[in-house]
Amino acid sequence: MTETKTDMATAITTTEDPTPFGWLTTADHKRVGRLYIVSAIIMLLVGVLIDVIVRIDLTSGTDFVVLDGDSFGQLFALSRETLVLLFLIPIFLGFSMYLVPLQIGAGNLAFPRAAAASYWVWLVSAGVLFGSYIGNGGPYGGNSDLVDLHMLAVGGLVIGLLIGAVVIGATAMTMRSPGLYMDTTPPYSWSALVTASMLVVSLPVLLGQLVILYIDHRYGRVFLGGNFGIWERIDWLYRAPxxxxxxxPVLGIASEIVLASAKRRVFEPLAMYFSIGLLGLFGFGAWANFAITNEGSDIIDGAEGVVLVAMYGGALLAIAGLLALVGFALIQTLMQNRKVPEITTSLLASLGAGKFLLTGALCGFIGAGVDWLEIGDRGNLGNAQLRMTTWITGQQSVMIYGAGLLGVLAAVHWWAPKIWGRQLNELLGKLNFLVIAGGAFLASVGPFLSGLLTDQPDFVYEDPSMTSIYSNLVDDSGAEGLSALGLAGTLIVLSGVALLLLNMFVSITLKKGIEATDDPWSGQSPEWLLSSPPAMGQLAELQDLSSGTPLLDIAEAEEAASNG
Amino acid sequence: MADNTPTLVSGEPQRPRAQFVATGFAIAAAAMMVAGALGMYMARRHASGIHPGSEWLNGLKVPNPQFDYALLTLYTSMVTAHWALWASRRRDTAHAWTAIATTIVLGLGFVNMVIYSLNRMELEIGSGEYPNLAFATTGLSLALVVVGLIYLGLMGLRSVGGSVGQHGSTPLGSAVFFWDFVAVAWTVTWYAVYVVK
Known part of the structure; x- marks a missing residue:
């Protein structure tokens, strides 16, 4: 018992080197996870800031306010790329790299050096991406070489993220403690496996297309139509489905937090795993891809429309099913007054994220259904289909600012003690929840209504300056006011992100947060058995794990013993 | 309380076939990458109008015998790769090394033949839609072949270093698994771009 056996994974590092060189060469999953999380939140701030600039321009029906046509297209593209490729996916990878080994009783990730490589490839590519835009590259850019560089940078980002996804998938599948089966893993680890698997089969589609786009743009521009032809072929990555x-992962986070707060297990675990898996399947959006299904046509009709409506319907059912399952546990606890759940920031944000997810799926369902049925002659008689209007911007705001950001807020507050050893300030956290939820609501409701009522275009691919011309036509319809509402919401979201960073800085960096105990939330999953944060080499101590809820097992056994 | 506390003991981390599973993920990713490129190729082909007879095929000369020989070479290398794995599992190192070396030589021969065939076609990049698409899709599949060769070479070296036997051959088995995929990916690309065009 005194000796500790080591293997390839745990032998890589046994002590933390606090110097920058130590961070640069680390292969410890906890450090790589932290690097991803902090970098992604900083990128989020940049992404929201760019979105604010883009939305300022959408408030004018007569002309651009701060940008010109090409710059508008460039910043529009950059805001989407930043929010998805530099925030949503990497922050999920960061949490997964940190938590999955702890939750499944693994000593480290399956390929720790590959995980570190994933982060550095991603970070360098992010720098190249920003560099390409600064030099007037990117979609709609004026510098041809830097337009090419932008494609290389996006390729680099995708490769970095893919390496991370493969590492997480392989870890979750092969590194589980011998007694821990897939149907008993904590929900977050299951959601990480589902997401990683689906990323592995969807992101490379973009990679394959980027190769073609790069070659055509660099050599002759035979069919691409110059810089204007790029964005419409790659923007499926940033849209529903x-x-x-x-x-x-938001479903996994919400399940963990709600169930732990309710101090119960879900009454039908397989249904929970099934719902998470189902949403992953419906989230495979590579098929709904202009470059493959829709060259030369803007309108989804026939079989494609049916599939899209069915997918949104399925996603809606999956989300509703899971929320009903975990919500039932919470309601049961409240009704039986067994142990009244503590209203934490994480619980509020989880429930808020669930509500936004449901809204996003519902709006997708309505939008696709209306377009397919061509209600109100949309698609005919000159009316834009909903999917070509700011209805899509509203859906993006719901999914990224609502579900995604609130999910991140929940996860950061919940796992900060385990990741950094400090709890974040709860009062600031609850204020942060209100700010982000309110901002996300306004940021989405403005574009939703504008798309529905005024046909304000989401984007005009062939020539972004058309956006202002089109807005001019609908000047009197209220599009400007509704865009301003969306802008106000985005500004509030921006302040919410700043608040989150401030809370992290004060609580963690300045060490003003409460020093965390091993299990400050009475959590259920295995990571709460370890110290906060886990010491180097301690991870190998969960090798005999046979349950995804060991702490709940203990509590229930104690309760049973005290009752009889 | 003490009886219910999960045992916290150290032990060997379990990573059965982690490399094999990771290779499976990598294959899925590579397959979708090829599918994405070919999907775009086919969409453009569909948009190009009536086929055959489409403008983009004008003057196209595909050297079928060379491509066929290249394909046969690739299939032969699949056989030798499995020979290497079979021998490595039986700790028959002499045969394993011979088979790995043969596979790599055949793989290099395949790359050489494809490049030769492309030269014979006299396709000029940037001269039209088909040349650009053909270069992109073929280049992608050829890059996968090169990655497969490097993977085989590295895992072959591990085999030379003593990683043999039923369990020890898993890394080489993963590389052979990837090599099989590479052959399938090339076949699909070749059929779509040079047979159906």
Missing amino acids: QLFLYSV
């Missing part, structure tokens, strides 16, 4: 895939 693909956006649902990035929300799968």
Whole structure:
């Protein structure tokens, strides 16, 4: 018992090197996870800031306010890329790299050096991406070489994220403690496996297309139509249904937090795992891809429309099913007054994220259904289909600012003690929840209504400056006011992100937060058995895990013993 | 309380076939990458109009015998790769090394033949839609072949270093698994781009 056996995974590092060189060369899953999480939150701040600039321009029906046509297209693209490729996916990878080994009783990730490589490839590519835009590259950019560089940068980002996804998938599948089966793993680890698997089969589709786009753009521009032809062929990555895939971890986070707060287990675990898996399947959006299904046509009709409506319907059912399952546990606890759940920031944010997820799926269902049925002659008689209007911007806001950001808020507050050894300030956290939820609501409701009532276009691919021209036509319809409402919401979201960073800085960096105990939330999953944060080498101590809820097992056994 | 506390003991982390599973994920990713590129190719092909007879095929000369020989070479290398794995599992190192070396030589021969065939076609990149699409899709599949060769070479070296036997051959088995996929990916690309065009 005194000796500790080591293997390839745990032998890589046994002590933390606090110097920058130590961080640069680390292969410890906890450090790589922290690097991903903090970098992604900083990128989020940048992404929301860019979105604010884009939305300022949408408030004018007569002309651009701060940008010109090309710059608008560039920043529009950059805001989407930042929010998805630099925030949503990497922050999920960060949490997964930190938590999955702890939750499944593994000593480290399956390929720790590959995990570190994933982060550095991603970070360097992010720098190249920003560099390409600064030099007037990117979609709609004026510098041809830097437009090419932008494609290389996006390729680099995708490769980095893919390596991370493969590492997490392989870890979750092969590194579980011998007694821990897939149907007993904690919900977050299951959601991480589902997301990683679906990322592995969807992100490379973009990679394959980028190769073609790069070659055509660099050599002759035979069919691409210059810089204007790029964005419409790659923007499926930033729209629903693909956006649902990035929300799968939110379901895992919400399940963990709500069940732990209710101090119960879900009454039908398989249904919970099934719902999470189902949302992952419906989140596979590579098929709904202009470059493959829709070259030369803007309107989804026929079989494609049916599939899209069915997918949104399925996603809606999956989300509703899971929320009903975990919500039932919470209601049961409240009704039986067994132990009144503590209203934490994490619980509030989890429930809020669930509500936004449901809204996003519902709006997708309504939008696709209306377009398919062509209600109100949409698609005919000159009316834009909903999927070509700011209805889509509203859906993106719901999924990214609502579900995604609230999910992150819940996860950061819940796992901060385990990751950094400090609890975040709860009062600031609850204020943060209100700010983000309110901001996300306004940021989405403005574009939703504008798309529905005024046909304000989401984006005009061929020439972004058309956005202002089109807005001019609908000047009197209220599009400007509704865009301003969306802008106000985005500004509030921006302040919410700043508040989150401030809370992290004060509580963690300045060490003003409460020093965490091993299990400050009475959690259920195995990571709460370890110290906060787990010491180097301690991870190998969960090798005999046979349950995904060991702490709940203990509590129930104690309760049973005291009752009789 | 003490009886209910989960045992916290150290032990060997379990990573059965982690490399094999990771290779499976990598294959899924690579397959979708090829599918994405070919999907775009086919969409453009569909949009190009009546086929055959489409404009983009004008003057196209595909050297079928060379491509066929290349394909046969690739299939032969699949056989030798499995020979290497079979021998490695039986700790027959002499045969394993011979088979790995043969596979790599055949793989290099395949790459050489494909490049030769492309040169014979006299396709000029940037000269039209088909040349650009053909270069992109073929280049992608050829890059996968090169990755497969490097993977085989590295895992072959591990085999040379003593990683043999039923369990020890898992890394080489993973590389052979990837090599099989590479052959399938090339076949699909070749059929779509050079047979159906």
